[in-house]
Amino acid sequence: MKNQNGRYGIHGGQYIPETLMNAVIELEEAYNHYKEDSQFNEELTTLFNDYAGRPSRLYYAEKMTKDLGGAKIYLKREDLNHTGSHKINNVLGQALLAKKMGKTRLIAETGAGQHGVATATAAALMGMECVVFMGEEDTIRQALNVYRMRLLGAEVVPVKTGTATLKDAVSEAMREWTSRIADTHYCLGSVMGPHPFPMIVRDFQAVISREIKAQLKEKEGKHPDAVIACVGGGSNAMGSFYHFIEDKEVRLIGCEAAGRGIDTFETAATISTGRLGIFHGMKSYFCQDQYGQIAPVYSISAGLDYPGIGPEHAHLHDIGRAEYVPVTDEEAVETFEYLSKMEGIIPAIESAHAVAYARKIAPVMKKDQIIVITISGRGDKDCAAIARYRGEDIHE
Amino acid sequence: MSKIGEAFDGKKAFIAFITCGDPDLETTAACVRAAVANGAGLIELGIPFSDPTAEGPVIQGANLRALTEGVTTDKIFDLVRDLRQDVKVPMVFMTYANVVFSYGAERFLSTCQQIGMDGIILPDLPFEEKEEFLPLCHTYGVDLISLIAPTSANRIAMIAKEAEGFIYVVSSLGVTGTRSEIKTDLTSIVEVIRRNTDVPCAIGFGISNPEQAKKMAGISDGAIVGSAIIKIIEKYGREAAPHVGDYVREMTAELA
Numbered sequence: 001m002k003n004q005n006g007r008y009g010i011h012g013g014q015y016i017p018e019t020l021m022n023a024v025i026e027l028e029e030a031y032n033h034y035k036e037d038s039q040f041n042e043e044l045t046t047l048f049n050d051y052a053g054r055p056s057r058l059y060y061a062e063k064m065t066k067d068l069g070g071a072k073i074y075l076k077r078e079d080l081n082h083t084g085s086h087k088i089n090n091v092l093g094q095a096l097l098a099k100k101m102g103k104t105r106l107i108a109e110t111g112a113g114q115h116g117v118a119t120a121t122a123a124a125l126m127g128m129e130c131v132v133f134m135g136e137e138d139t140i141r142q143a144l145n146v147y148r149m150r151l152l153g154a155e156v157v158p159v160k161t162g163t164a165t166l167k168d169a170v171s172e173a174m175r176e177w178t179s180r181i182a183d184t185h186y187c188l189g190s191v192m193g194p195h196p197f198p199m200i201v202r203d204f205q206a207v208i209s210r211e212i213k214a215q216l217k218e219k220e221g222k223h224p225d226a227v228i229a230c231v232g233g234g235s236n237a238m239g240s241f242y243h244f245i246e247d248k249e250v251r252l253i254g255c256e257a258a259g260r261g262i263d264t265f266e267t268a269a270t271i272s273t274g275r276l277g278i279f280h281g282m283k284s285y286f287c288q289d290q291y292g293q294i295a296p297v298y299s300i301s302a303g304l305d306y307p308g309i310g311p312e313h314a315h316l317h318d319i320g321r322a323e324y325v326p327v328t329d330e331e332a333v334e335t336f337e338y339l340s341k342m343e344g345i346i347p348a349i350e351s352a353h354a355v356a357y358a359r360k361i362a363p364v365m366k367k368d369q370i371i372v373i374t375i376s377g378r379g380d381k382d383c384a385a386i387a388r389y390r391g392e393d394i395h396e
Numbered sequence: 397m398s399k400i401g402e403a404f405d406g407k408k409a410f411i412a413f414i415t416c417g418d419p420d421l422e423t424t425a426a427c428v429r430a431a432v433a434n435g436a437g438l439i440e441l442g443i444p445f446s447d448p449t450a451e452g453p454v455i456q457g458a459n460l461r462a463l464t465e466g467v468t469t470d471k472i473f474d475l476v477r478d479l480r481q482d483v484k485v486p487m488v489f490m491t492y493a494n495v496v497f498s499y500g501a502e503r504f505l506s507t508c509q510q511i512g513m514d515g516i517i518l519p520d521l522p523f524e525e526k527e528e529f530l531p532l533c534h535t536y537g538v539d540l541i542s543l544i545a546p547t548s549a550n551r552i553a554m555i556a557k558e559a560e561g562f563i564y565v566v567s568s569l570g571v572t573g574t575r576s577e578i579k580t581d582l583t584s585i586v587e588v589i590r591r592n593t594d595v596p597c598a599i600g601f602g603i604s605n606p607e608q609a610k611k612m613a614g615i616s617d618g619a620i621v622g623s624a625i626i627k628i629i630e631k632y633g634r635e636a637a638p639h640v641g642d643y644v645r646e647m648t649a650e651l652a
Binding site for chain 2: 005013014015016017018019020021022023161162167168171174175178179180181275276277278279280281286288290291292293294
C-alpha cells in the first residue's frame, strides 16, 4: 500500500532523507493542532491585518479594461502587502507556528529574494535567528533584496553549486536543515517540497482567494470568470485558486515562465516541457533529461526560475481543473512596462507573466465577464534588471 | 540471506563508496578492483545525480565531475557488466529516487538483476515511500537498503523490522563528508536495531581514518567510507586506483 500522506492524485509525498522524517512528522502534528487553535488563529489574523496590511485591495483596472476592450479586469494587490509580495502570508503563518513549536531559528531559500525578505522580516519581528540561502546568480540579479535581508538582521548565504539559482538554494536549505533540526524550522516558501509543506503553504496563502471571493461578491455580486496568477513553485497561484477549485465555472490559469521560449532550452515552463519525476521531496512534474538529471532552467524572473511545480498544481493539471500556459521573457517585460504606464502599477516581473496572459485573453472575452489577476509582488526590485534587458546600463 | 549478507559473514565489512565516472569510468573500474583486491567486502557504486541533496561538498563535486564527463545510467550498467567478469563481492547502487524513477523503475531494477547488482540505496526514499520501488525490487531480487539516522528515535524498530540486505546507519546529522568527531550515541541505536532484526548494520557518514573505522565497525557490523575515497580520486585523478588500494588496505587492516 503506497503512502497516501500528502498526496494530490499521484503527486506529492515525502521523498526526503530519513534524518528529516521526524521533523516533518512533528511539523504536521503541530500544524494540525494549531490550525484549530483559536488563539493561534487570532494571533495570525492580527499579524495579517495590523502588520502585513491585509486584506489586500481588489482593484478595478478601468483603464486597462478599456484598453483591452473585453473582460473586466481586477487586480488582486498582493504587491501592497508589507515587504511587497504575497510571500509574507505564508511566512507569518510558518514563523508563528515555528515559535509555538519552540524553534528559535528560521532558515529559508529564496529566488527573487521576496521570500527571503519576508522570512527575515518575520524573524526580526518575532526575535528569531534567520539564515537565507540564495543562488549566487540571484544575489547578483536581486542585489537590493540581499541588502534588505541583511538590514533585517538575516545572514544571506550565496549558493554556488549547480546553476546557482532557486533549485540550488532549496537543496542547500534542505542540507542545512538535516544538519540542524532541534532549534531550526525550514520556512519553505512555496507549495512544494515534502508533505506537509505544500498543504501548510497553500492554507496560509488561501487567504488570497478567500478575500477575492468576498471582495468580488461585494463589488460585482458574482464569481470571476477567470483567475490568473504566475507559477514558479506556485504559492501565489495556489492561494489565488484554492477557494475557487470547487466553483467549476471559474477558469483557473497559471502562467509559467517560458524564458526564451518553450522550444528552446532556456525555459522554466515545467508543465509545457517537464515530465513526471521525484525531486525536492515530492513527486510532480520537473524539467529533466532522459536520465532524470534535473535541467538547468532559465527565466528572466528569478522567482519563477525553478525546474518543478507544486504537487497540487500538477494534480489540477492532470484532472484538467486548472490550465497552465507559458509566457516568455519578452512578453513579461513588455507587460511590465505596459502595466506601469497604463495603471501606474509596477508589477514584479513574476506577476507580469500573469498580466501578459490576461492581455491575450481579455480582448476575446465578453464585457460582462471578469478576470482577476493576482499581482503577487511589486516591481521595484526588478527595475534595474529590466533596464539592463532593454540595454540601459543601470546598476543599483 | 541475500548475497549482501556474504560481506558480513563472520567478519566486519569494509564498504567502499565510489562515484561512477569520476573522473571517468575506466578510473572507476580500476578503483573498484583496487578496493576489492585490498579487502573491501562490499562496493557502493554511486550513480551521479545533478542535485544530490544528501551529499556534502566532496561527493557533490564528484557527481558534477562525472556528469560533466558525460556519464549516464546506461554507461554505468556497462561498467557493472565489465566489473562482474571478475568482481565477486556484493555491489549496490547508491543514487537518488529520480534516477530510478525516470529510467523506468522496472527497466532499471530488471537490469540490476541481469548485470548482478545486489541492492540499491536511495537516500531520498524513506520508509513511508518505499512502496514506490519495493515490489519491483522484490520481483527482481534487488535489496532495498534502509537508512536509520540519529533522529530516527521511535522509528528505528519499525525500519529495522522490515529491513533487507543491510542497514545503513547514518552516524551524524547533516550531509556526507569527513568529520573529526562522531558524537551520536550509535551504540544505543544499534542495540535497538539488533533487538528487531538479524539483518547486519553498517555505519557511514564522517568516517575517514582507521581509528574511526575500527570504532564504528566495533559498534556495528561494518564501516562505510565515501568522501575520504572520493578525496583521493579527486587528488590523483586517473592515477587514483593504487592510492585507493593503499587506503583501503590501511582501513581493512584495522577491521581484521
